[in-house]
Amino acid sequence: MNTVLQTKGLCKTYIVNKRQNNVLKNIDLTISEGEMVAIMGPSGSGKSTLLYCVSGMDRVTAGEVIFNGKETAKLSDKALSQLRLDEMGFIFQQMYMMKNLSVLDNIILPAVKSKKNTESRKQTEERGRQLMRRLGIDDVGDNDINEVSGGQLQRACICRSMINSPKMIFADEPTGALNRSSSDEVMNELLSLNRDGTTIMCVTHDPKVAAKCSRILYIVDGGIMGEKEMGHFDGGEKELRDRERELNNWLMEQGW
Amino acid sequence: MxxxxxxxxxxxxxxxxxxxxxxxxxxxxxxxxxxxxxxxxxxxxxxxxxxxxxPDVKISMPVDEDLDKKLIALPEVEKVKVEESFYLTAEHFKLNGEKHKDLISGTALISGKEFGCKYFDAENREITSVPAGGFYCTKNFLQGAPFEKDDILTVTIAEETFSLSFEGIYKTVAQDTNNSSSPYIILNSADWDKMNGSLEDSAFMTEKTIYVKTNDVDAVIKAAGDTEGISVYTKDQFSSYxxxxxxxxxxxxxxxxxxxxxxxxxxxxxxxxxxxxxxxxxxxxxxxxxxxxxxxxxxxxxxxxxxxxxxxxxxxxxxxxxxxxxxxxxxxxxxxxxxxxxxxxxxxxxxxxxxxxxxxxxxxxxxxxxxxxxxxxxxxxxxxKRSVMHLGRSKLPATGFMALNDVLSAPKQFAIITVVFTLCVLMMTVMSNCAVTLSSDKPIFLFGIPVETDASILDNDISNDAIKQAIGEFMTSNDSWKSLVKETEKMLDENGMPGKATVTISCLYTTVHGDKSVGISYHVTRNTPADKFIYDEGTAPRKPDEVALTAAAMEKLDARIGDRIKVNTGGAEEELIITGTFSTFMMGGMAARLCEDAELNLEKLNNHMGIQIEFDDSPDEAEIGRRIEKLKDVTGAEKIYSNAQMVETFTEMSGTLDMIKKMMMLMTVIVTALIVILMERSFISKEKSEIALMKAVGFQDGSVIGQHTLRFTLAAVVASVLASVIVLPFSKALLTFIFAQIGSVSSTGIAFDAVEIFAVCPAILIGVTVIGTLLTALYTKTIKASDTASIE
Known part of the structure; x- marks a missing residue:
């Protein structure tokens, strides 16, 4: 399997009121193509910061981040933006979208912006509709973002993250603002994407979500404290319950 | 808490x-x-x-009359002050040794023995006395000539020369200091007495001006009424100055x-x-x-x-x-x-x-x-619903689409911005139109001369003897204008530019309708029918007993078209019927127009506007300019103007308005920049999460800045178009309103500089908007993609 993302000695330090706060400390991490990695850990452990640093949304203080063979620390802001646009997808806990655009337009916006995309506007729109159909929200494409439910909006965010067929999707608590049934639907969509070959890195607090991932990284105080290989999940309810149990036990051992 | x-x-x-x-x-x-x-x-x-x-009443009269003594005895009179003066023409003066060629009218030299009212210098300080060997003058004496404090004015009277040092200009409420009027010089009383002693026949007029403070103006006017050769001005007429x-x-x-x-x-x-x-x-x-x-x-x-x-x-x-x-x-x-x-x-x-x-x-x-x-x-x-446009169906690039969609999605917000920008453009363009109009021929009809005039000769000092003599005799009888017109037309013919000459004069008469009584300036233009003028309502006066009045005069008299008014022409009382209304600046709007052959009591003459020329072949502006130059050569006169030059010279406003226009342009730039900064900063603050999201999904700083700049630019462009559509009717309405404050004007034409109002001013607004928004939008660079999660 090819490596998609690798970090070497990644450090991130914030200076708050002249006080140094080392949020990430010497993180070495390798994520291969097709993996679905969950980042877990207590609040304030640095999970989201790690996600933002490896995705190029934030600059690292020290160390290397190599995404798809490119060292992101050496890229300009412009090149980093291009990388995020063409090769990465993002899903956030809050379903951030542009208020003045319809749901469909929000989804296709990155594709319209991408120079890699050679399709006509009409073709892009059709592809956006196909993605929406796949995620079961094709009936809300022309709606405003305040006219749809949270679950529908998060699935629209997944569509947006997929529109440029990224190498990797970064999801920060993608189900954090959703109820259980919406959460399950969203995770199933992410699983489905992963099965189709998209690498996913997902920050979560929820063992039920993490149980669907192939590997778990447990972070405490800015360092990876534990790592658990779970294997790909493609079974039913029973297997999921077994994986959850196994994960909960492991998490207990980590001090969860 | x-x-x-x-x-x-x-x-x-x-x-x-x-x-x-x-x-x-x-x-x-x-x-x-x-x-x-x-x-x-x-x-x-x-x-x-x-x-x-x-003063409540100002009376100009010959020096040998003793009306002042008669008035001071009246119980209604509180105070009487007397100023003595004599008039000299331009050839008596030299400014720093040079001939004062720009001076048209005779200049009154007043003794500083007693001031009729308080006078003020350029710095608004009261002038209490004039030092010996010095002089103050009204601004129209200099006629724009460069003359500084302590510069020397040489006055030659009967081969005797007097040197006076310039103390500065003075401001006066009771004397008309417009360019078309006689200038005034105040001298130290000892200097004045010396000059007066040398006069003999050098002065063309000597005069005594009485300033009366009274609680009963009518009683003073009545008392002065039968004195020969006087002109009476009441306090409310001073505002026209x-x-x-x-x-x-x-x-x-x-x-x-x-x-x-x-x-x-x-x-x-x-x-x-x-x-x-x-x-x-x-x-x-x-x-x-x-x-x-x-x-x-x-x-x-x-x-x-x-x-x-x-x-x-x-x-x-x-x-x-x-x-x-x-x-x-x-x-x-x-x-x-x-x-x-x-x-x-x-x-x-x-x-x-x-x-x-x-x-x-x-x-x-x-x-x-x-x-x-x-x-x-x-x-x-x-x-x-906020989303108005559809990205999938649009051909615009993403940044352009986002900007346009933002504008259309929040129409109220951007409408307000557009209105503000429109006001900013209007501020510049309206000022431009005011400046251009007041140095154009558009308001010429408000100065009481025929609109078909091509040129006006305002100089009395003309080398053509026949015309010079006719000018000298022009105000002696009601028929004397004929020789002036004849000689002028002859001169035009001889020089290959045939045309018609007209002369306009006016007299100030007390007019009565019912129990209302008003001082009105009656204008007559000789050698052209009165219907060559513009009338707002009714028709032109065609018979000697017909008159057109301004709306302001009608209002003061409480009269309507068709009413009869009584006019005291100085001893005699005439009854005139009102046929129509017209607009004018003259006498602050207290004016009337009579038919071309109406007789005037020339003792009550209060104004004349030189000689107007209408060329027979309706030449264009450039040709009129060439003919004016030729006329200057032929007549030796300096003061020959086209209509636009006449407006510019009379109002003396083009320089001031140009300065105000530039000042307003600078202020507009500052205000627009502040508006743009304030609004763009508000937008950034409100849209912080969206900016962070755009960056997270891969939009570069340039795209975000471009989107923000573009939407303000769109508003500025729309505002420029809007301002261009309304600037002319708005300027016309505004100028009519402003003109109506100083005269009686119901409508006016406007002139404009198309390049300035349709290109330069909008370009300034758009330029300031683009630069202001661009610089303010640079702040969006501080919003990081990772802020997506931490924004409230």
């Missing part, structure tokens, strides 16, 4: 609060300065009359009004905007049980504090601004200057307005619910 929330808000939103404070300072400064100017200008002449101790100064002042006021309107619309927008973006705080406060009144008082207190601090600073800043603005229009008038109370009232009005704005804006807080805190201010119930 209340103060802690407020303190935290002021600290956390420091930049926005500082920008808001800056804008309040600007509004307060403009409001205080403008209000001060409005009061100074509208009450300007009244104030000038008060501080000048202006300052019509051009007031014209400039009113134009300045209009520009200030637009500026203040733009600033206040922006301020209202900014307050509403900043409150609406605080949905989360408001929702949380509601959720924890704070009542609406409590929440509203936080914001009202905040804006009260900002407006109080801003208004105080703004008031202080308004003092030099107000002085500067007034300085540009106080060539002849002593305005009231800085009135502390007026300025403070202006600043206080800003505080009240801001509190009203914030009170109005906080009404929306009542409608907000705790759910706003968790649903980003959107309940999904009360918001209309």
């Amino acid at each position: 209340f103060w802690r929330i407020l303190k935290k808000d002021l600290k956390r939103k420091k930049t926005m609060n500082i920008i808001l404070l800056l804008f309040v300072i600007l509004c307060s400064m403009l409001a205080a300065a403008s209000l001060n100017n409005i009061v100074a200008v509208t009450g300007g002449i009244k104030h000038f009359m008060e501080i000048s101790d202006a 300052f019509m051009y100064d007031m014209l400039t002042a009113y134009i300045l006021l209009a520009a200030c009004g637009l500026l203040v309107a733009a600033a206040f619309v922006t301020l209202r927008f900014a307050i509403g905007f900043t409150i609406s973006e605080e949905f989360r705080e408001i929702g949380v406060m509601k959720a924890v049980g704070i009542q609406n009144s409590g929440i509203r008082s936080i914001y009202i207190t905040k804006y009260a504090a900002i407006s109080l601090i801003g208004s105080v600073i703004g008031y202080v800043a308004s003092i030099p601004l107000s002085s500067y603005l007034l300085k540009s229009v106080q060539g002849s008038i002593v305005f009231s200057g800085n009135n502390t109370m007026i300025g403070i009232t202006g600043s206080a009005a800003v505080i009240v307005l801001i509190l009203l704005f914030s009170y109005g804006c906080t009404i929306g807080i009542n409608k907000m619910s705790p759910i706003d805190a968790v649903r980003s201010g959107q309940t999904g119930e009360r918001f209309g």
Whole structure:
């Protein structure tokens, strides 16, 4: 399997009121193509910061981040933006979208912006509709973002993250603002994407979500404290319950 | 807790609060300065009359009459002052040894023995005496000639030469100092006596002017009525002396009004905007049980504090601004200057307005619910559809689409911005139109000469003997104009430019209708029918017993078309029927027009406008210019003008208006830049999460800055188009209104510089908008993609 993302000695330090706060400390991490990695850990452990640093949304203080063979620390802001646009997808806990655009337009916006995309506007729109159909929200494409439910909006965010067929999707608590049934639907969509070959890195607090991932990284105080290989999940309810149990036990051992 | 929330808000939103404070300072400064100017200008002449101790009646009369002694004996008369003067023509004067060739009219040299009223120097200081060997003059004596303090005026009378040192110009309320009128010089009484002793036949007129303070003007006029060769002017006629100064002042006021309107619309927008973006705080406060009144008082207190601090600073800043603005229009008038109370009232009005704005804006807080805190201010119930365009169906690039979609999705916001920008463009273009119109031939009909005139000869000093003689005899009888017209037309014929000559003269008569009595200037233009003039209503006077009046004169007389008025032409009383109304600047609008062959009592003559020429072959502007040059060569006259030059020379406003126009352009640039910064900063603050999201999904800084710049540019372009559509009717309405303040004018034509109003001014606005937004939008670079998760 090819490596998609690798970090070497990644450090991130914030200076708050002249006080140094080392949020990430010497993180070495390798994520291969097709993996679905969950980042877990207590609040304030640095999970989201790690996600933002490896995705190029934030600059690292020290160390290397190599995404798809490119060292992101050496890229300009412009090149980093291009990388995020063409090769990465993002899903956030809050379903951030542009208020003045319809749901469909929000989804296709990155594709319209991408120079890699050679399709006509009409073709892009059709592809956006196909993605929406796949995620079961094709009936809300022309709606405003305040006219749809949270679950529908998060699935629209997944569509947006997929529109440029990224190498990797970064999801920060993608189900954090959703109820259980919406959460399950969203995770199933992410699983489905992963099965189709998209690498996913997902920050979560929820063992039920993490149980669907192939590997778990447990972070405490800015360092990876534990790592658990779970294997790909493609079974039913029973297997999921077994994986959850196994994960909960492991998490207990980590001090969860 | 209340103060802690407020303190935290002021600290956390420091930049926005500082920008808001800056804008309040600007509004307060403009409001205080403008209000001060409005009061100074509208009450300007009244104030000038008060501080000048202006007479209620001024009577000019021959020196050998002793009317002054008769008047002082009247019980209704409080005080009589007498000034003695003699008139000299231009050939008697030399400025620093050079011939004073720009001087047209005879100049009155007044003895400084007793001043008829108070006179003021250029710095508005009262002149109490004239030093020996010195002189003060009215501004029209210099006619724009470069002449500095202590420069030497040489006066030659009967081969005796007197040298006088220039002390400065003086401002007077009781003398007409317009370019078309006789200038005045005040001398030390000893110098005047010496010159007067040398006069013999050198002066063409000697005169005594009586300044009367009375509580019964009619009694004075009645007492003076049967004295030979007098001219009577009442206090309310003095205001016509300052019509051009007031014209400039009113134009300045209009520009200030637009500026203040733009600033206040922006301020209202900014307050509403900043409150609406605080949905989360408001929702949380509601959720924890704070009542609406409590929440509203936080914001009202905040804006009260900002407006109080801003208004105080703004008031202080308004003092030099107000002085500067007034300085540009106080060539002849002593305005009231800085009135502390007026300025403070202006600043206080800003505080009240801001509190009203914030009170109005906080009404929306009542409608907000705790759910706003968790649903980003959107309940999904009360918001209309925002997405107007469809990205998939648009051919625009993403940045352009986003900008246009933002504008169309928030039409109210961008409509307000567009209105503000439109006001900014109008401020520049209207000033341009005023300046261009007042140096064009468009208002020529308001000066009482035929609109078909091509050129006017205002010089009396003409080398053609026959014409010179005719000018000398022109005012001696009602038929003497014929030889002047004949000789002028002959001269035109001989020089290959045949044309018709006309002359316009006017006399001041007391006019009565019912129990109303008004002094009206009656104009007659010889050698052209009266229907060659423009009439607002009715028809031209065609018979000697017919008259057209201005609307203002009709109003004063309480008369209508068809009514008969009684005119005291000096001893005799005539009855005239009103046939129509017309517009004019003359005599502050108190004017009448008679038919071409109406007889006038030339003893009551109060004005004549030289000789007007209408060429037979209707030449174009360039040809008229060439012919004027040829006429100058042929006649040796300097003062031959086209209509546009005539308007420019008479009003003397083009220089002042040009300066005001440039000043207003500079102020527009500053105000527009501040508006753009304030609004763009508000947008960035409100859209922080969207900016971060765009960056997270891969939009570069340039795209975000481009989107922000483009949408303001769109508003600026729309505003420029809008302003271009309305500038001409707006300027016409505004100029008509302003002209109506100083004359009786119901409509006027306007001239414009198409390049300036349709290209330069919009380009300035668009340029300032683009640069201002671009620089402000650079702030979006500080918003990082990772802020997506941490933004409230």
